[in-house]
Amino acid sequence: xxxxxxxxxxxxxxxxxxxxxxxxxxxxxxxxxxxxxxxxxxxxxxxxxxxxxxxxxxxxxxxxxxxxxxxxxxxxxxxxxxxxxxxxxxxxxxxxxxxxxxxxxxxxxxxxxxxxxxxxxxxxxxxxxxxxxxxxxxxxxxxxxxxxxxxxxxxxxxxxxxxxxxxxxxxxxxxxxxxxxxxxxxxxxxxxxxxxxxxxxxxxxxxxxxxxxxxxxxxxxxxxxxxxxxxxxxxxxxxxxxxxxxxxxxxxxxxxxxxxxxxxxxxxxxxxxxxxxxxxxxxxxxxxxxxxxxxxxxxxxxxxxxxxxxxxxxxxxxxxxxxxxxxxxxxxxxxxxxxxxxxxxxxxxxxxxxxxxxxxxxxxxxxxxxxxxxxxxxxxxxxxxxxxxxxxxxxxxxxxxxxxxxxxxxxxxxxxxxxxxxxxxxxxxxxxxxxxx
Amino acid sequence: xxxxxxxxxxxxxxxxxxxxxxxxxxxxxxxxxxxxxxxxxxxxxxxxxxxxxxxxxxxxxxxxxxxxxxxxxxxxxxxxxxxxxxxxxxxxxxxxxxxxxxxxxxxxxxxxxxxxxxxxxxxxxxxxxxxxxxxxxxxxxxxxxxxxxxxxxxxxxxxxxxxxxxxxxxxxxxxxxxxxxxxxxxxxxxxxxxxxxxxxxxxxxxxxxxxxxxxxxxxxxxxxxxxxxxxxxxxxxxxxxxxxxxxxxxxxxxxxxxxxxxxxxxxxxxxxxxxxxxxxxxxxxxxxxxxxxxxxxxxxxxxxxxxxxxxxxxxxxxxxxxxxxxxxxxxxxxxxxxxxxxxxxxxxxxxxxxxxxxxxxxxxxxxxxxxxxxx
Numbered sequence: 120x121x122x123x124x125x126x127x128x129x130x131x132x133x134x135x136x137x138x139x140x141x142x143x144x145x146x147x148x149x150x151x152x153x154x155x156x157x158x159x160x161x162x163x164x165x166x167x168x169x170x171x172x173x174x175x176x177x178x179x180x181x182x183x184x185x186x187x188x189x190x191x192x193x194x195x196x197x198x199x200x201x202x203x204x205x206x207x208x209x210x211x212x213x214x215x216x217x218x219x220x221x222x223x224x225x226x227x228x229x230x231x232x233x234x235x236x237x238x239x240x241x242x243x244x245x246x247x248x249x250x251x252x253x254x255x256x257x258x259x260x261x262x263x264x265x266x267x268x269x270x271x272x273x274x275x276x277x278x279x280x281x282x283x284x285x286x287x288x289x290x291x292x293x294x295x296x297x298x299x300x301x302x303x304x305x306x307x308x309x310x311x312x313x314x315x316x317x318x319x320x321x322x323x324x325x326x327x328x329x330x331x332x333x334x335x336x337x338x339x340x341x342x343x344x345x346x347x348x349x350x351x352x353x354x355x356x357x358x359x360x361x362x363x364x365x366x367x368x369x370x371x372x373x374x375x376x377x378x379x380x381x382x383x384x385x386x387x388x389x390x391x392x393x394x395x396x397x398x399x400x401x402x403x404x405x406x407x408x409x410x411x412x413x414x415x416x417x418x419x420x421x422x423x424x425x426x427x428x429x430x431x432x433x434x435x436x437x438x439x440x441x442x443x444x445x446x447x448x449x450x451x452x453x454x455x456x457x458x459x460x461x462x463x464x465x466x467x468x469x470x471x472x473x474x475x476x477x478x479x480x481x482x483x484x485x486x487x488x489x490x491x492x493x494x495x496x497x498x499x500x501x502x503x504x505x506x507x508x509x510x511x512x513x514x515x516x517x518x519x520x521x522x523x524x525x526x527x528x529x530x531x532x533x534x535x536x537x538x539x540x541x542x543x544x545x546x547x548x549x550x551x552x553x554x555x556x
Numbered sequence: 557x558x559x560x561x562x563x564x565x566x567x568x569x570x571x572x573x574x575x576x577x578x579x580x581x582x583x584x585x586x587x588x589x590x591x592x593x594x595x596x597x598x599x600x601x602x603x604x605x606x607x608x609x610x611x612x613x614x615x616x617x618x619x620x621x622x623x624x625x626x627x628x629x630x631x632x633x634x635x636x637x638x639x640x641x642x643x644x645x646x647x648x649x650x651x652x653x654x655x656x657x658x659x660x661x662x663x664x665x666x667x668x669x670x671x672x673x674x675x676x677x678x679x680x681x682x683x684x685x686x687x688x689x690x691x692x693x694x695x696x697x698x699x700x701x702x703x704x705x706x707x708x709x710x711x712x713x714x715x716x717x718x719x720x721x722x723x724x725x726x727x728x729x730x731x732x733x734x735x736x737x738x739x740x741x742x743x744x745x746x747x748x749x750x751x752x753x754x755x756x757x758x759x760x761x762x763x764x765x766x767x768x769x770x771x772x773x774x775x776x777x778x779x780x781x782x783x784x785x786x787x788x789x790x791x792x793x794x795x796x797x798x799x800x801x802x803x804x805x806x807x808x809x810x811x812x813x814x815x816x817x818x819x820x821x822x823x824x825x826x827x828x829x830x831x832x833x834x835x836x837x838x839x840x841x842x843x844x845x846x847x848x849x850x851x852x853x854x855x856x857x858x859x860x861x862x863x864x865x866x867x868x869x870x871x872x873x874x875x876x877x878x879x880x881x882x883x884x885x886x887x888x889x890x891x892x893x894x895x896x897x898x899x900x901x902x903x904x905x906x907x908x909x910x911x912x913x914x915x916x917x918x919x920x921x922x923x924x925x926x927x928x929x930x931x
Contacts, residue, residue: 187816189786202599202619206618206644206661206686207644209646219800241790290786292784292786293784294784294785390731390732416786417784418784418787420816422816423816423817423865424789427789427791430736431734434733435733470618470866472864472867473818473866474889475817477814480701
């Protein structure tokens with residue numbers, strides 16, 4: 120990694136001779152009045168950057184987004200016997216000295232691959248702003264909309280000439296549904312957002328065309344385009360061509376979303392639930408080179424019947440997360456893929472009269488597994504009743520810096536947004552070294 | 557019912573109080589509910605048993621232990637029964653002829669000496685998953701337990717021997733998630749046993765053989781949200797036989813829009829056990845949440861029900877019309893109750909107990925039409 124500043128936004132690399140995959144929506148994108156550009160468009164790529172580009176596509180992040188806010192007490196920070204510890208016990212894991220909730224028996228046997236952070240204090244306990252904070256590592260400033268984690272990873276780990284999307288977000292439940300944002304990075308890094316179905320819409324070949332006809336048409340269009348652009352170098356023409364490439368890439372990628380392509384035993388391993396199928400899609404996507412996949416599992420907002428809700432949702436999380444880790448491991452992908460479980464906040468240690476737990480952002484947990492992570496580690500602690508962080512407090516920015524560091528992205532790099540240097544992680548953020556490999 | 561009298565099985569059935577008019581003696585029908593006293597409890601309290609031998613009320617809850625109090629004392633106060641505890645929430649408690657039997661989420665059953673607090677028997681793995689509720693036969697000889705292993709077990713109350721293990725429920729909901737078996741009750745004659753699960757399935761069996769004599773469905777009690785939140789809420793939380801064993805009331809909650817909360821209408825379905833037909837379908841338009849406990853009057857003319865969402869309620873429903881007779885908001889969510897006498901009720905719930913008087917309607921006051929009932 121270099122320490123240079125980067126001008127953010129969509130590049131026009133046609134002048135460098137290295138045509139980064141284009142995107143729909145034009146060459147240069149301004150958001151909120153901020154004009155962004157990329158220094159590489161001016162400098163071209165140096166040798167070390169070429170090597171870096173080649174490594175792109177080898178690193179991935181899968182974010183299992185626990186929308187609505189999972190209870191830390193029923194997952195990663197159990198407190199059996201505490202006044203409000205709840206009815207569930209704590210179970211040993213395959214790492215001596217680490218216990219998790221009895222609702223996560225399969226994850227407990229994969230603790231050597233996982234680091235737990237038990238000391239998030241993110242302070243914001245409403246869904247919208249809490250999600251803004253945890254997705255972006257900071258809240259927007261007036262006039263400046265920050266990109267979320269997926270957009271940053273897509274920007275930093277997206278591959279040259281990739282035929283697959285850089286950022287895919289699956290969120291099929293309607294409650295708390297959020298598309299995600301690329302902020303000042305522009306539309307190029309916005310997610311391919313799948314909400315109503317589990318594959319990209321309108322990606323099938325038109326019924327009136329055969330595959331051969333489709334290929335022939337593309338080849339003819341490409342030939343004519345090259346003739347047209349031979350003596351013309353401008354961004355509009357380049358953008359037009361790259362838009363076609365992107366659409367063709369999307370059509371070619373459509374099969375990645377089809378889990379029926381998987382053997383029956385692999386599908387059975389992930390189970391019959393929608394979340395299981397989406398985790399399997401996530402594995403197929405990273406295997407094909409997609410840098411960032413978000414799979415949202417809603418909805419954990421258990422104001423009533425918290426324990427029953429977690430018996431259902433933790434069963435889903437435990438099974439699907441474990442199947443995903445195993446599958447990635449067996450395919451040699453786990454060392455290249457960071458798997459995160461995170462939501463917008465945790466839940467109150469206090470149990471309300473509906474046997475629910477309410478919103479709570481003062482002392483909660485998340486997990487990191489796989490690439491760049493020292494497995495079998497717990498960072499931080501909460502006090503015995505779980506009301507406050509007792510040790511190792513972690514902010515949203517610290518977590519963002521940790522995630523970026525784990526996948527080899529220098530979180531101190533700065534985008535130049537107009538004249539404003541903007542680090543990838545918020546100012547003052549510090550990665551949690553204890554969980555980094 | 558949570559108590560038995562060693563000498564009289566009939567004591568398990570509350571005898572109706574009588575009210576004498578100038579012309580005749582007529583059956584007591586509650587027309588008023590009045591919360592007389594409340595008591596702060598040491599934990600979220602899920603279950604209670606009246607110990608008729610000592611006059612005390614025992615209860616169990618989220619601190620894993622049992623506590624007791626004297627409802628007749630001038631000053632209400634709780635005391636722990638013992639230093640010994642369950643390993644998780646205590647969710648079922650019955651009085652078997654003076655000996656207390658408790659069950660909990662730690663999957664164990666414990667027999668207690670109610671005077672000394674000594675554990676006289678402990679069965680560690682009575683079920684393989686959480687025990688949700690216990691019931692005691694009217695003669696005090698049999699304890700029934702239900703758990704999330706979806707089994708019903710019948711225990712000899714005196715010896716602790718498991719006489720019968722009954723299956724018949726799916727371990728998973730139709731949507732692939734763990735199911736739960738919440739509710740159990742004996743008929744007054746001890747011959748029938750009813751159970752109800754999360755998905756709204758009721759099984760009524762003969763106690764001696766375990767043979768299923770009725771299978772009933774109350775699907776509205778289970779809400780699966782397939783789109784917004786993708787999980788479920790609800791389930792049958794209470795069952796109660798009429799004293800003559802001809803009717804069964806099933807309690808829970810109606811369809812829920814936002815399953816983050818207990819916001820469904822409190823719901824009771826009453827079935828004829830001879831025909832299997834639904835006699836009453838009651839949804840309370842005022843009070844929301846789960847119906848956690850029910851009890852028929854001895855003559856079967858009315859049904860006492862309690863539960864709640866955040867707040868608690870006690871309601872009395874006519875079993876002749878399905879209409880509401882009287883109801884009252886009572887503190888926080890009520891998990892259990894028992895009749896101390898014909899006209900006196902004790903409830904336990906989220907953080908306190910309430911002593912409530914049931915009184916006949918004041919004949920001088922014209923009673924309004926019960927508009928809340930939707931039967």
